[in-house]
Amino acid sequence: MKIFGIVGWSGSGKTELLIKLLPELKSRGFRVSTMKHTHHNFDIDKPGKDSYRHRQAGAEEVLIASGGRWALVHELREEPEPDMESLIEQMTPVDLLLIEGFKRNRHPKLEVTRPSSTGEDMLAICDDTIVAVASNETVDGVQVPVLDLNDVGQIADFIIRFTGIVPSVGTLRVEAAE
Template sequence: MTTTMHQGPKHIIGIVGWSGSGKTTLLSDLIPVLTERGYTVSTMKHTHHDFDMDRPGKDSYRHREAGAKEVLLTSRKRWALLHELRDEPEYEIDALIAQMAAVDILLIEGFKSHKYPKIEVNRPSRGKDLLCLTDDSVVAVATDDRFDGVGVVQIDLNDVEAVADYIVSYLRLEA
């Protein structure tokens, strides 16, 4: 089977917010809603923590530890490419996006400071500052209550269909 890679996603929108606000839950709920509507969806998650998808003792782990720059794991159900940065700086988001397959929508969790369009998840009960007040790339706030004086669209955080509707409308996707 041949697939074309590295064309990148057609549309990008981020889900941002403070830790514990519900970003991951919203993203996990949005994916099946958007895919049921016929859109192909990929995700990208930024973490500030060191992470490792591999496990000590596995062949791929041993390959990386031996100094391999990349290790590609493949099976009949999925494949994953592990790329070791070694002493290189962290890749820029645009370089990472360029590595992704062509899909209709790329949902990004994190990368708050990048200037792609974003939906902020914010619950007033948590007492966290609104990012949209200082970040003009935030195009909407998904919230479980209303904020006064916010200059962007507010969407009910608990209505995933409404959030999906907003994304489809904002990105001007065809039905």
């Protein structure tokens, strides 16, 4: 399973890019999963629901299943947050795992940046794991390819070439040479 990250400061457009990349890569025959890191607490079930009540009563894990999906919720309680590699081991292998966040980890990443709106310095300036930058603004001072944030096809092409992924389902869409 190939791993590729999408990173950037809050408000840069990481999630918007990711939700556009997914159908683009799927249409080319790739099996793709995602992992998202957040610094905020989150909940996937609702107060009052049985699964929520199970967790509140002390269950270490609760598996929720239906005919359309299943989810496993693991309560950390006082345990430390697991590292990215441990979490990846929990996932079913696919052609490509796109990871949003985990910007300090050492996997290859594309930085989404909009310097005028985030007001933050670019990560690519001092992070050698960032292999490309995507922006809808002019970007100077980086030694990696700069891609058009609005050209999802170009970004997908870059990820495919960089990771060397081969589709496990369907066929890879080949653009006609001009």
